[in-house]
Every structure is written in C-alpha cells, then in structure tokens.
Amino acid sequence: MKKMLMVVTNTDQLKDHKTGLWLSEFVEPATEFKEAGYEVVAASMKGGRAPIDPNSYSNELPRVWDGVMEPIHDTTKLSEINPGDFDGIFFCGGHGTMGDFPNNETIKQVLRHFISENKVIASVCHGPSAFVGVTDHNDTPLVKGRTITGFTDEEEKESGLDSYMPFMLEDQLSEEGADFVAEESYKDHVEVDGNLITGQNPQSSLSTAQAIIKHFDKA
Template sequence: MSKNILMVVTTADKMNEDHKTGLWLSEFGEAYVEFARLGYSITVASPLGGQAPVDSRSLEGETPQDILDTAKHLENTVKLDDIKDHSQFDAIFLPGGHGTMFDLPDNSKLQEIIRELYEVDKVVAAVCHGPAGLVGVRLSDGTPLIAGKAVTAFTDEEERETTLDRFMPFLLETRMRELGADFVAAANWTDHLQVDGNLITGQNPQSTVSVAKEVVKKLS
C-alpha cells in the first residue's frame, strides 16, 4: 500500500521590501527524493497555491541535480484551502526557508490539518523553519501541540548567525519554548532531530535527510 504524504511549502517571497525569501530548496528536495524513491504519493500544497518561491540563497554552491529537478513540483502547488479530505494523508512534512515564518504560523487551515492528522496518530514532521507551522497548532483540548514535547528547529543562535534575525516576526526557538516545548538544541549547523511519538522535528538544512528517513521509518 503506497503512503500518501502532504508536503506544505511557503508562498511568502519576501521578509520586507528589500529582502526576498521563500522556500529552502534542499529541505524540500531532499525529502521529496526520499519519499519518491519509495513510491509514495506526494501532494505539494501551500497557503496561496500556484508557484512556490525558492530562496535564491538556497541555490548558492553546489546543489545536486536531483534536488534541482524537484523544483518542477513547486510550479503549481495545491492551495491548502482546496484540500477537503485530510484523512487521505499518512504524514505531513513541512520544509523550511525563512518564508515559512511569515505565512505558516497563523494559517488556520494548516493548523486544522495538522491537528486532525496528529490526533489520529498520523506523522507530523518539520525541519529548520518548517516548525513555524506548528506554533499555532492547538489540540482539541486547547493545549499547544508542542507543549511538553521534545522538539527542535532552527535555533536562535543559528538565526543570529545568519544576521536575518532582525527581519523575523519572532525567533522560532524562543516561541517554541514559550509554548511549553522541551526544545533541544545541538551545535549550529549539525544534523540533529528530535522524535516525540509521531512528532518529528529537525534543526536545520543539514537535518533534512534524517527527518525524512525517520518519517519513512514511522510509516513502514
């Protein structure tokens, strides 16, 4: 039985008038390749639908061709609001990029999907800035999804090192701690993930493959 994965990407393309942003391609591409290799059915969705912007900084340096090739799956994403049947998905995966900090935290449809999947023991996974999509999620009893959970995400220290912290609406690690999460940080730019039941989070771009493999492990 093939598994069905929902990958939700940002459609925010700027931090302010002078600074462009978007999706961090490797965090989408590495996970996509991992899931596609196993024949999983993958739906790529976003808040606005249509073309998802890729942060140009994520294309600097050597990017493997198979990762570059996944960009074609970002050309016509499904609008989140158009997804009616959440039960079809076995897992949701949120890749990062600074864009997620602007359009995922307050997206009520995303919150609804994540809550529904989590409460029926489906897999919820996010990497780097992707966990920005988790901070607004409350369970049916009103408690924050991440309260009391061991999680990680792009750390405040990593954010300051990028010097982009001044453009962020909030710092992700700080927000997650404020919501009662048991936030676990590793050294900057090291491959690090946290697994708490069916909630899987990765710290940075270096952690994407580890998170994707953990999703596969949970689904097999």
C-alpha cells in the first residue's frame, strides 16, 4: 500500500483577509488516493484542525467527500512525522500556505528526505510555496532547472488578493531557477518533471492526483 503525506496550512488570516486551506485541494486528491488504495495522512506545522478558506465551501459538499475530510480535523505536527514512512508528499494549496510554508525549517528538513530518496514531491496551486528556500544536500534550490507550475501572477491579480501576498509565487519560484509554466488562468494544468508533480490552480487538483497515481503505476 502506498502512503501519502498531505501537508496543509495552519494560517487562517493574512492581514485582514480570512483564509486557510482551499478545501478541494485536499479532498479531491485525498479521494483519488483512497480510491487507489493509498493510505492518507494529513500534517501541518502546528497540528490540530486545519482552517478552511471560507470561499472554498459550497452550499452542498459532494457526498463522495464524506469521511475524506476527517484527517484535516486533527492533523499531525509535521515535525513529528517520520518522512521515511511515506512514498510521497503532497502540499495542498490555499492562500494560507503563503503564511507558513515558505522558508519553513521543518518543511526543508522533511523535503530533503524526499529529494535524497527520489520520492514523489507534489503540490497544487499555492502549495509550491513550500518549495521556497528549499535546497538539496548540495545547497542547490529544489526548483532550479525543474519544470513546474503553480498559482500564477495573473491568477493572483485576478483573485484580487495580490496585495495580501508576501510575494508573488510565480516570480519567487522563477527567481530560484524554476522553469515555471503558466497556462490560461483557472484552467486545468499539470506539469510532471520526473518525481516533481505540480498543478496550477484548484481546477488542477484532481489531475495532479491522477498524475501522481500514474507515476506510481509506472514505477
């Protein structure tokens, strides 16, 4: 059985804007993983219940999501996770990640394991903010020379939240050497570069998970 570590934010506010995890970016991939027979564990920097971005709720949640949300009601502290127990790591998005993912020492330590063991490293939307400041054992940025995607500058401006951001994600990842591919705003778009699998926006959550499963099936 494959075991996936899904990392979510604890940040519930940026300036005066309420934020958190974008719900579908956990639930859609987690559903795919569970249907594929994977075990899913949710973690966050502080542990406990993950804040959900209020704008990511719909009036009626799909019935297939029943039970899938349970892991984010009581996440494990990432610092207490043994990365050796997992086949892959998936950083879920939501604007909250911009508050606690970038340049995070715990994330850096955990990711170095996945880098050195050539395990799956994946993310969607703002999830790649976890890669900011991450280097391998040779001090080379994780994203240098890698083809990736994530929430684009254009999408950030269209969301009207660019002024709340500590930096623009696309710009920062490009500055660290990523070959950042930005497709049309809010369209499903996934990039696969070896074991590094990234999705551009919430609309890409399902496809990102499917790309991860396909990667494992080929291995």
